[in-house]
Amino acid sequence: MPSPKITSPDDPALDQLHESLAKLADQIDVTDKWPAEQLQLCADFGVYEWFIDPEWGGQGWDTEAVVQGYLALSSACLTTTFILTQRTGACRRIASSTNHSLKERLLPGLAQGNSFATVGISHLTTSRRHLARPVLRARQTEGGFVLDGFSPWVTGAAEAQYVVIGATLMADDQPTEEQLLVVVLTDLPGVSAPEPAKLVGVSASRTGELRLENVFVEDEWLLAGPTENVMSKGVGASTGGHETSTLASGLVAAALEFLAGEATKRPNLEKPLAALQKEQEQLREALFAVVHGEPHCSSEQLRQLANSLALRSSQAALAAAKGTGYIVGHPAGRWCREALFFLVWSCPQPVLSANLCELAGIAE
Ligand SMILES: Cc1cc2nc3c(=O)[nH]c(=O)nc-3n(C[C@H](O)[C@H](O)[C@H](O)COP(=O)(O)OP(=O)(O)OC[C@H]3O[C@@H](n4cnc5c(N)ncnc54)[C@H](O)[C@@H]3O)c2cc1C
Numbered sequence: 001m002p003s004p005k006i007t008s009p010d011d012p013a014l015d016q017l018h019e020s021l022a023k024l025a026d027q028i029d030v031t032d033k034w035p036a037e038q039l040q041l042c043a044d045f046g047v048y049e050w051f052i053d054p055e056w057g058g059q060g061w062d063t064e065a066v067v068q069g070y071l072a073l074s075s076a077c078l079t080t081t082f083i084l085t086q087r088t089g090a091c092r093r094i095a096s097s098t099n100h101s102l103k104e105r106l107l108p109g110l111a112q113g114n115s116f117a118t119v120g121i122s123h124l125t126t127s128r129r130h131l132a133r134p135v136l137r138a139r140q141t142e143g144g145f146v147l148d149g150f151s152p153w154v155t156g157a158a159e160a161q162y163v164v165i166g167a168t169l170m171a172d173d174q175p176t177e178e179q180l181l182v183v184v185l186t187d188l189p190g191v192s193a194p195e196p197a198k199l200v201g202v203s204a205s206r207t208g209e210l211r212l213e214n215v216f217v218e219d220e221w222l223l224a225g226p227t228e229n230v231m232s233k234g235v236g237a238s239t240g241g242h243e244t245s246t247l248a249s250g251l252v253a254a255a256l257e258f259l260a261g262e263a264t265k266r267p268n269l270e271k272p273l274a275a276l277q278k279e280q281e282q283l284r285e286a287l288f289a290v291v292h293g294e295p296h297c298s299s300e301q302l303r304q305l306a307n308s309l310a311l312r313s314s315q316a317a318l319a320a321a322k323g324t325g326y327i328v329g330h331p332a333g334r335w336c337r338e339a340l341f342f343l344v345w346s347c348p349q350p351v352l353s354a355n356l357c358e359l360a361g362i363a364e
Contacts, residue, residue, distance in 0.1 A: 005046035007059065009068035017045045021076035028079055028204040029334045034159055035204055038080040043113025047073075051088045053095065056107035064291050067246050074250025075257070078338045079202045081250065082345075085243055086155040086205075090117035090164040093181060097223040102183065106162065117162040117183075120151030120210050124166040124179055124231050126348060127152050134168035134175050136212065138182075140226070144218040145180065154210040157193035160186055163210055169226045180225030182217050190215040201337035241346075242290045242299060248306035248342045249287060252280055255313040255335045262320045269320055276316060279309050303347075304354040310339040 004013040021038055028035050042048060050069055052058025061069065074081040091110050094103060094117070109115045120136075128135045136149040147167050154163060162183050169178040184191060196208025224230050256276055263269035283305055289296045297305075314335035318325045325332035343355055357364045 003041070003044040005049070006069075007046070008061075009065050009072065013045060014069065014072050017041060017047070018072050018076040021073065021080055025077040025079070026329055026331055026334065028077075029201075030329055032198065032203040032206075034156065034206050035077070035080050035083065038077060039083065039116075040113070042080070042084065047084065048087070048113045049111050051091055052107055052111040056095070056103065057111040058107075064288070067242070067287065067291050070243070070246045071250050071253065074247040075253040078247060078251055078341075079204045081247055082202055082341075083156055083205050085247065086118045087116060089119045089121075090162065093119070093164045093223055094183065097181075099220075099223055102221065102223070106183070115161045116156060116159055117164065118154055118156050118160045120154040120157070120163050120165040121181075121231060122153045122346070123151055124168075126346060134170075136165070136167045137170045137175070138167035138180055138226075139170050141216070144216055145182065145222075147182070147184070147212045147215045147217055150209050150211045152209055153207055154193070155205045155207040157186070157196070157208060157210045158206060162186070164223065165210070165212075166230060176226075177228045178226035179228070179230040181223040181230050183221045183223060184210075184212070184215065184217060185221075186210075188215050188217070201334070201339075201341045242287060242302065244342065244346050245283075245287055245290075245299075245303045245306035248303075248310040248339075249280075249283055251310045251335060251338055251342075252283065252306070252313045254331070255310075255317040256280055258317045258332065259313070259320055266320075272316060276309070276313055279305075280313070283309055300348065300350045300354065303342075303351045304358070307339075307342045307351070307355055308358055310342050314339040 006013045006017065020041055024038055046059065049058040050061040050066060053060040070081060073084065091107065094106055110117055123135050134149070136147060136151055138145045138147050151165055157163065163186060164181060165184050166179055166181050169176045169180060190213040192211045194209055194211065196206050199207065256273070259269060259273050263273045286296050286302050286305060290299060290302055318332040318336050321330060321332040324330060354364060
């Protein structure tokens with residue numbers, strides 16, 4: 001029987017998808033296998049449509065609905081939901097560009113899940129920023145750009161047909177202030193994705209380098225630039241935004257649901273559970289306040305709160321699960337490793353500093 005399309009966050013079909021993803025989550029953590037089945041489920045349930053406008057065959061959910069959807073999915077399987085965010089980041093960059101023919105060409109297939117796109121932009125925001133020579137360089141030439149170097153972190157690079165990638169424009173072999181965003185087809189000559197390194201968590205996302213060896217990209221694949229600060233133009237995967245905090249909140253929900261289940265049999269867990277649930281509610285309120293455009297705190301403070309609670313809730317779940325939780329295959333151990341991901345993923349300097357101060361037990 002075909003899966004029902006999820007048309008709103010209140011749709012009971014979302015619970016059905018949640019259940020299917022949760023059942024498969026421990027298995028991919030052990031095998032590190034790309035979650036093809038989970039991503040196909042997302043296509044069947046119409047999840048890719050949430051993020052794309054009706055004009056391109058999507059459902060165009062508003063931000064609040066998307067956050068609710070992400071919360072449900074990330075509490076079931078963080079790896080699959082993380083991959084979704086990278087795919088969505090690529091879709092948003094394409095959708096917000098002025099390149100109409102590229103939108104027409106790519107967005108309908110992406111809405112239906114017929115193709116996979118991802119992003120390689122961290123080297124313009126949070127990775128390798130201390131190096132004098134940019135890791136991915138672009139040279140303008142007749143009819144396009146020649147890209148040379150690598151993008152250090154590309155989720156599902158070997159699985160993608162398209163990668164939205166950023167590069168620094170060079171002139172006379174020197175970096176300029178200008179950058180560009182292009183869509184790179186992964187079957188172009190010179191493009192390769194080596195076997196990714198094993199990660200501490202979300203390893204099945206198969207995140208690793210995308211190498212580009214003098215790859216010619218025609219002008220028709222240009223999304224933005226060359227311009228200064230190309231990442232601040234349009235919308236897409238941004239660093240330290242509420243999306244990362246949303247996924248951390250999903251992880252908190254999974255860990256605290258487990259703790260609540262244990263607390264029904266063990267009264268000594270009730271007090272710490274109640275305290276963590278209170279913070280969970282505060283985090284939820286802060287998240288939706290940001291979504292409604294009436295923030296109680298900056299997005300950096302929100303992220304720090306989400307990181308802190310993800311670390312503490314997952315460790316509380318592990319402590320309650322005791323030695324049993326420390327065996328590979330138990331979700332509590334997986335949640336602890338996944339919580340560490342939020343310390344490094346898309347983490348701008350102010351959040352990094354705040355995390356370090358909290359760990360050191362000092363005020364900023
Ligand atoms: C699992 C995972 C998935 C990701 N997926 C994506 C994705 O799909 N797309 C994407 O664009 N990004 C992605 N990212 C990138 C992410 O958002 C960050 O950019 C990344 O975690 C930054 O880490 P880095 O080691 O590259 O940082 P860097 O700043 O490059 O640090 C590298 C090393 O350099 C040293 N160093 C750092 N700063 C300095 C300094 N000032 N002086 C001297 N030495 C220094 C440190 O020893 C450090 O270990 C992903 C990251 C992870 C971990």
